[in-house]
Amino acid sequence: MQTSQTVAPTTRSHRLPTQPGEVLDRSTTIKFTFAGREYTAHPGDTIASALAAAGVQVLSRSFKYHRPRGLLCCAGHCPNCLVQIGDEPNVRACRTSVTAGMNVRPQNAWPSLAADMMSLTQLGDRLLPVGFYYKTFIHPKSLWPMYEKVLRHTAGLGEVSPNTPPEEHSKQFLHTEVAVIGGGPAGLSAALAAAERGAKVMLLDENSALGGHLRFASDRAYLAELLNAVRQNANIAVGTDTTVLGWYLDNWLSALSGHRLFKVRARTVIVATGAYEAPLVFDGNDLPGVMMGSAVQRLIHLYGVVPGQRAVIVTTNDDGWAVAADLLSADAKIEGIVDERKREACHSPHVDKVAASAPIFWERTIVGADGSGSVSRALIARATAPGNADENSIQKITCDLIVLSTGWTAAADLAYQAGAKAIYDESRAEILPAHWPKSIYVAGRAAGTHTIEAQVMEGRLIGLSAAAYAGHGGAPGADEQSALAARKSAESRRTSARVINPGHKKRFVCFCEDVTDQDIKTAIEEGYNTMELLKRYSTVTMGPCQGKMCAVNAIHLCARANSWSVQESGTTTFRQPTTPASLGTLAGQHMEPEQVTPVHQWHLDHGAKIMLAGLWTRPLHYGDPTAEVKTVRERVGLIDVSTLGKLRFTGPGVPTLLDRLYINPFGNLGVGRVRYGVMCNDEAVVLDDGVSARLAENEWYTTTTTSGASAMFESIQWWMQSGWGEGVHLTDLTETYSAFNLAGPKSREVLQKLTALDVSNAVFPYMHVRRTEVAGVPCIILRIGFTGELSYEIHVPSAYALHLWEALMEAGKESGIAPFGVEAQRVLRLEKGHIIVSQDTDATTDPIAADLGWAVKLDKPDFLGKRSLVRITAEGPKQKLVGFKMARPGVIPDEGVQIVRTGAGGRQDILGYVTSSRFSPTLNEVIGLCWLPPDLAAQNGASFTIRLTDGKALEEAHVHHGPFYDPQGKRLKI
Amino acid sequence: MTATPIKLTPLHAAAQRLNAQFTETAGWRCPQAYTSVEQEMTAARSLCALGDVTLHGKVQIEGAEAAAAVRAALGDAPKEIGRGIHVEAGFVYRLRRDMFYLSTPPSQERDALSRLEAALRQAPLFVTITDVTHGLADLRLIGPASRTVLSKLCGLDFHPEVFPDMTARQTSLAKTRQMLIRRDFGELPAYNVIGAQSLAVHLWSVILEAGHEFGIAPIGAAAMATLETA
Numbered sequence A: 001m002q003t004s005q006t007v008a009p010t011t012r013s014h015r016l017p018t019q020p021g022e023v024l025d026r027s028t029t030i031k032f033t034f035a036g037r038e039y040t041a042h043p044g045d046t047i048a049s050a051l052a053a054a055g056v057q058v059l060s061r062s063f064k065y066h067r068p069r070g071l072l073c074c075a076g077h078c079p080n081c082l083v084q085i086g087d088e089p090n091v092r093a094c095r096t097s098v099t100a101g102m103n104v105r106p107q108n109a110w111p112s113l114a115a116d117m118m119s120l121t122q123l124g125d126r127l128l129p130v131g132f133y134y135k136t137f138i139h140p141k142s143l144w145p146m147y148e149k150v151l152r153h154t155a156g157l158g159e160v161s162p163n164t165p166p167e168e169h170s171k172q173f174l175h176t177e178v179a180v181i182g183g184g185p186a187g188l189s190a191a192l193a194a195a196e197r198g199a200k201v202m203l204l205d206e207n208s209a210l211g212g213h214l215r216f217a218s219d220r221a222y223l224a225e226l227l228n229a230v231r232q233n234a235n236i237a238v239g240t241d242t243t244v245l246g247w248y249l250d251n252w253l254s255a256l257s258g259h260r261l262f263k264v265r266a267r268t269v270i271v272a273t274g275a276y277e278a279p280l281v282f283d284g285n286d287l288p289g290v291m292m293g294s295a296v297q298r299l300i301h302l303y304g305v306v307p308g309q310r311a312v313i314v315t316t317n318d319d320g321w322a323v324a325a326d327l328l329s330a331d332a333k334i335e336g337i338v339d340e341r342k343r344e345a346c347h348s349p350h351v352d353k354v355a356a357s358a359p360i361f362w363e364r365t366i367v368g369a370d371g372s373g374s375v376s377r378a379l380i381a382r383a384t385a386p387g388n389a390d391e392n393s394i395q396k397i398t399c400d401l402i403v404l405s406t407g408w409t410a411a412a413d414l415a416y417q418a419g420a421k422a423i424y425d426e427s428r429a430e431i432l433p434a435h436w437p438k439s440i441y442v443a444g445r446a447a448g449t450h451t452i453e454a455q456v457m458e459g460r461l462i463g464l465s466a467a468a469y470a471g472h473g474g475a476p477g478a479d480e481q482s483a484l485a486a487r488k489s490a491e492s493r494r495t496s497a498r499v500i501n502p503g504h505k506k507r508f509v510c511f512c513e514d515v516t517d518q519d520i521k522t523a524i525e526e527g528y529n530t531m532e533l534l535k536r537y538s539t540v541t542m543g544p545c546q547g548k549m550c551a552v553n554a555i556h557l558c559a560r561a562n563s564w565s566v567q568e569s570g571t572t573t574f575r576q577p578t579t580p581a582s583l584g585t586l587a588g589q590h591m592e593p594e595q596v597t598p599v600h601q602w603h604l605d606h607g608a609k610i611m612l613a614g615l616w617t618r619p620l621h622y623g624d625p626t627a628e629v630k631t632v633r634e635r636v637g638l639i640d641v642s643t644l645g646k647l648r649f650t651g652p653g654v655p656t657l658l659d660r661l662y663i664n665p666f667g668n669l670g671v672g673r674v675r676y677g678v679m680c681n682d683e684a685v686v687l688d689d690g691v692s693a694r695l696a697e698n699e700w701y702t703t704t705t706t707s708g709a710s711a712m713f714e715s716i717q718w719w720m721q722s723g724w725g726e727g728v729h730l731t732d733l734t735e736t737y738s739a740f741n742l743a744g745p746k747s748r749e750v751l752q753k754l755t756a757l758d759v760s761n762a763v764f765p766y767m768h769v770r771r772t773e774v775a776g777v778p779c780i781i782l783r784i785g786f787t788g789e790l791s792y793e794i795h796v797p798s799a800y801a802l803h804l805w806e807a808l809m810e811a812g813k814e815s816g817i818a819p820f821g822v823e824a825q826r827v828l829r830l831e832k833g834h835i836i837v838s839q840d841t842d843a844t845t846d847p848i849a850a851d852l853g854w855a856v857k858l859d860k861p862d863f864l865g866k867r868s869l870v871r872i873t874a875e876g877p878k879q880k881l882v883g884f885k886m887a888r889p890g891v892i893p894d895e896g897v898q899i900v901r902t903g904a905g906g907r908q909d910i911l912g913y914v915t916s917s918r919f920s921p922t923l924n925e926v927i928g929l930c931w932l933p934p935d936l937a938a939q940n941g942a943s944f945t946i947r948l949t950d951g952k953a954l955e956e957a958h959v960h961h962g963p964f965y966d967p968q969g970k971r972l973k974i
Numbered sequence B: 001m002t003a004t005p006i007k008l009t010p011l012h013a014a015a016q017r018l019n020a021q022f023t024e025t026a027g028w029r030c031p032q033a034y035t036s037v038e039q040e041m042t043a044a045r046s047l048c049a050l051g052d053v054t055l056h057g058k059v060q061i062e063g064a065e066a067a068a069a070v071r072a073a074l075g076d077a078p079k080e081i082g083r084g085i086h087v088e089a090g091f092v093y094r095l096r097r098d099m100f101y102l103s104t105p106p107s108q109e110r111d112a113l114s115r116l117e118a119a120l121r122q123a124p125l126f127v128t129i130t131d132v133t134h135g136l137a138d139l140r141l142i143g144p145a146s147r148t149v150l151s152k153l154c155g156l157d158f159h160p161e162v163f164p165d166m167t168a169r170q171t172s173l174a175k176t177r178q179m180l181i182r183r184d185f186g187e188l189p190a191y192n193v194i195g196a197q198s199l200a201v202h203l204w205s206v207i208l209e210a211g212h213e214f215g216i217a218p219i220g221a222a223a224m225a226t227l228e229t230a
Helices: A047-053 A117-122 A141-154 A185-196 A212-216 A223-232 A293-303 A319-329 A351-355 A413-417 A452-469 A478-490 A517-525 A531-538 A551-562 A583-587 A600-605 A625-634 A654-661 A709-724 A747-754 A798-811 A822-831 A866-875 B012-017 B037-046 B066-074 B109-122 B146-151 B197-214 B221-229
Strands: A030-034 A037-041 A082-085 A088-092 A103-106 A170-181 A201-204 A236-239 A243-248 A252-257 A260-271 A275-277 A290-292 A310-315 A333-339 A360-362 A364-370 A377-383 A389-398 A401-405 A408-410 A421-425 A430-434 A440-442 A508-510 A609-613 A616-621 A637-640 A645-650 A674-680 A686-696 A699-704 A729-732 A737-743 A768-774 A777-783 A791-797 A880-886 A898-902 A908-920 A925-932 A943-947 A954-960 B021-025 B028-033 B049-052 B057-062 B084-087 B090-096 B099-104 B128-131 B136-142 B167-173 B176-182 B190-196
Touching: A030 A047, A037 A047, A047 A293, A170 A185, A170 A452, A170 B146, A185 A201, A185 A212, A185 A223, A185 A236, A185 A260, A185 A452, A212 A293, A243 A413, A260 A413, A260 A452, A275 A293, A290 A293, A293 A310, A293 A319, A293 A401, A310 A319, A310 A364, A310 A377, A319 A333, A319 A351, A319 A401, A333 A364, A333 A377, A333 A389, A364 A389, A364 A401, A408 A430, A440 A452, A452 A478, A508 A517, A508 A551, A517 A531, A517 A551, A531 A551, A600 A798, A616 A625, A616 A822, A625 A637, A625 A822, A637 A798, A637 A822, A645 A654, A645 A709, A654 A709, A686 A709, A686 A768, A686 A777, A709 A729, A729 B057, A729 B128, A737 A747, A737 A798, A747 A791, A747 A798, A777 A798, A791 A798, A822 A908, A822 A925, A898 A925, A898 A954, A908 A943, A925 A954, B012 B028, B012 B197, B021 B221, B028 B221, B037 B049, B037 B221, B049 B197, B049 B221, B057 B066, B057 B109, B066 B090, B066 B099, B066 B109, B090 B167, B090 B176, B099 B109, B109 B128, B136 B146, B136 B197, B136 B221, B146 B190, B146 B197, B176 B197, B190 B197
Parallel strands: A030 A103, A170 A201, A170 A260, A201 A236, A260 A440, A290 A401, A310 A333, A310 A401, A333 A360
Antiparallel strands: A030 A037, A082 A088, A082 A103, A243 A252, A252 A260, A275 A408, A364 A377, A377 A389, A421 A430, A609 A616, A637 A737, A645 A699, A645 A729, A674 A686, A686 A699, A737 A791, A768 A777, A777 A791, A880 A925, A880 A954, A898 A908, A898 A943, A908 A925, A943 A954, B021 B028, B049 B136, B057 B099, B057 B128, B084 B090, B090 B099, B136 B190, B167 B176, B176 B190
16 A cells, blocks of 8 residues: 655745746635645645645545556646545646635545555556456356446546535627637737737637746746737637637537636637647656646746755756756756757757756656655666667666656647647657648647747737638738748757656556556557557546547557557547536526416416426316316316417418318318318328318418427428418417317306307307407307317417406306316316327327228328328228227226237237326226227227236226217217 | 406516516506616616517518518518618518518507508408417517627627627527517617517526626616617
């Protein structure tokens, strides 16, 4: 078990005097806790910088082996500083500002960060080789529940509480002409150039201030001038603390800022997102105390913290010398500069100053880091041919900080998502984006440009190009382009292609998933040799860093093992999001649409139990649906059916259209008459049913089911626009009219109180329509009969709906009126054997199977489904919808249960299923509708078996032909 | 028989919960004010305000020759799709080559309908005129922050160059189908959000929530009338 030595602060503070450009407010301090200990910070400190100032080196335990890990990149790329803050897991300490009283807990360590029992997994690492998910914890199968429990407990990072109160999130759409992502020298320069040509520019940066790497460089040339110019340019909208999560089709960007998700549509996109600094692979390279050069510079310049007192700098470029100079200025001792190059290749202005106080090891590289819990020694050796070191030349240097300035990986993820190709540039040893698609541009380090002058120049030319694409000004001339190209090719190489020889300890490629170079070698030997296979098998690049720190090393190892070039190895696919985003952010403001009728509040006030029908809320019942059924059968009930679709057809072409759309004839319907109609698709599948009323010569009013309303409107529009629309207009009146069904033997006496129209049976017969005033407001009344009782479906303009409802309830008091809901209506219609489309029918049901053959008029010239119906009429349907009654009282089968026949040897064959099933209070028995084979369905009274929901119990039922209640339909026509 | 029928907008219950003071205009009961006219005017002028103007008349005119009918009945018709013009009867917008939308002051849709029907009797064109006053809710979002509030709910580009005054667009807003009409109060930006009356309650609360950070306040008829004439 490894223990960490350094939870306690060291004797000498790591805090430096005030640095120019630091982000701290040194006038006050704030307190926070980490792993149960209290620490002090300044406003502006991140959790990581405050802990580094206190000398805390271990921040977490790694995912698989639970190895102690410390600050590595300090830029939000690696997994080493992931902590839990309150309810939120996986927070990056290096990108989170300290707030007073913050309680920060380490993750993945039990019982404590210092003494983590799970690090014992390292002893069993032979049981956990690469791809162990596929090889271990499989046999015996009976132990899987136990394996699962243990693995679930040990896997994962951080804790999520199901009781976390929801936070407020929101989204916002933005539009711009030139989106510049990244506010470093290239991005600033590009934004200015485009804005000066008149383009609308949006400049987004993930940090709290613009400037990019200039903010923590010792040489801040250009910074003030660029920032001032941007601030003063009204064409540039700046968004800081904004991370672009992904590029999507047509330059649509999703960008996260705090709890807001921006959805940006841009004409052009400039990717100026810089580069990740990548670590080398060597023995013990994951020890706390090994840090990237840019991490050290961030700590020094932004937070005034020096992370070590005795540093070894390992470098392959001039950048490492700048870091060394910074460390000297911070009064740290440099125990050695280990430069892979020859002296002649180094052009840093800092050489003399650094050489005066530190030993320099030219043509050397690092082969190991030693230490118990943190760095105490660096092992260096002579660098030989690419990828090798001379083991006989090893020297040991005592130190507490190893700084790596050994290379850059272009952070061009967004460009790759947009379709740029990843090309390995041999001269730079960097993978860079090439062949950018139109309207996508890359500038700065993301394009492999490293000197500041060249970054500013490149940014400017790219800005002009983007502005030109967006229609502002001309593209930069050829002279400028070649001047830039010359500058770029004159840049010295920054990146090492080095991968070190095998050693004796663990050498980590992937810090997130604890994948070593040996693991990669093994995976390739097992046959998972391409990058995509290697990734999926070993999980390299699949952790929180998503390849930022490890992809390039993995690609080099893959290339080596296969004897391929880096280009041949290739990268894995770059996918959104570039940074983790919470689901809350993606969900945004709660806004689930809900549709309510004008009577909704009245329903609530009168005890309605609400149900959802699509987006509509409807009353299911008002407390006692059985009583509601009785009310309708014996007296009068009122139901709100405002949710029904309502379509108005006008024009001389309507009869022809309706004849084509419906299986029934409609052209011959007289003015003032109503007819029930069924609409099918062109394969004779039942889509919807409703009634059509002819209000005038050229004016028709049709209802549809609630759930079919918008689909029917669109479907009919489609047919109209496809050639059947001659002389027809279709208007959707679903919202314009609300509707109530006044149903029951006493409905006429109630209605007559409220209207001057004579509603007696002789004057206003069944299946007729009238337009008249009811309770003083203009209505359309359809006398139809879904429930099987005398009833009037009253359609009223929606703003008058509540008025009419209340008037009906008032007028009906004497007659014992009560409201009824969807549940009672379901029972009432079932007692009459009426179908509900999409409950009793499905996506294969034709009207003949659904016992609606009486509605089919095959002698119409043409209509939707005719051809199929001709065939089905000739051949007969494959199954029939038919009524049934249960043999035993009190057994109500669930809707959807199977109808079975038990054959030889107890085998059960499925004959059909139950679509509707209810206890009928009117008949005092259980009734329903079901699908059966036609020969069985044809036998009235025939017995069959229903298998109940438990899958075992079998109950007898009998076929019932026709309506269960009032089979002659007399009560409808009184 | 029964009491004189009064028309209610779909936001009636919501307005009651906000303790609105109601008034009756053209047969509609609507909020006169929620707080005070001065407070509501201030909110509208400096931040953002949301009013219910569902009581306005709304007429849909459809047909291949709808433009001719509109010109004959109302005096003029916009030529470009998405544009709106002011006519005596109100404001008319062209939604499609063959569809116009007319917004009238409260209860004046009746007059507009008569004029349109008369025009069709004169020259029988196949044009369908529908009074959709009852079917559509109309919410008015007023104020300097109105554009930003809308951008939280709708993906259209609201830049004045792209979405000028007197423009109508059909779009998705808060996951529902809505028509957005920009019709400023002079210098004060203002938008009408028009859609299915059954969605009004949802839309009202979503817009208020989105506008909360900008200090959005409900605005009643009195304050809106003052802004209209100012």
